Amino acid sequence: EAGVAQSPRYKIIEKRQSVAFWCNPISGHATLYWYQQILGQGPKLLIQFQNNGVVDDSQLPKDRFSAERLKGVDSTLKIQPAKLEDSAVYLCASSLVTGELFFGEGSRLTVL
């Protein structure tokens, strides 16, 4: 069974530039999550989708971050403009059963 796919794996940009990450969840998983993980910390939820509806985006910095999940399958997360503190790994996860998350390998962002 194919896992959660993410791209790109690595991205280096300068501050104030924009970046987009893509995620394709495991087939059949209705719930999709985007997490931000800063070095040395646990994953922090940015946004949670149930099919193509947003369940929780309370910790998403909406002035610069946006996410969508058209057609309830794959999803994109965009940052515009990026700040230095956005340097992190962006993890996408999907689940069929609440609490049992399957993560992608992550997209590592470095903002210079």
Place this chain on the structure above:
Amino acid sequence: RKEVEQDPGPFNVPEGATVAFNCTYSNSASQSFFWYRQDCRKEPKLLMSVYSSGNEDGRFTAQLNRASQYISLLIRDSKLSDSATYLCVVNGEMNRDDKIIFGKGTRLHILP
């Protein structure tokens, strides 16, 4: 009090020893609990769920104490390959039984 709190470690433990981690959670309405493992520069992966009656999987034992609001993970006969960060995950809060919260993780180093 933080929603999910873990001792960040690192725990430096000789191979073959037994090691235990605790994790406390603040919301008494939390409903389900998990331990995830994260290897260096990798994504988190589900290690085990934590049931009210406690559960065991080989060398790993998880316990839940609802009265004191903590969960624990015990690793017996530790192996070098157990070196990783262990993330405590709590699911559920008032009116949101699908809200998932990660702790910051406890780093474990098994020493040869």
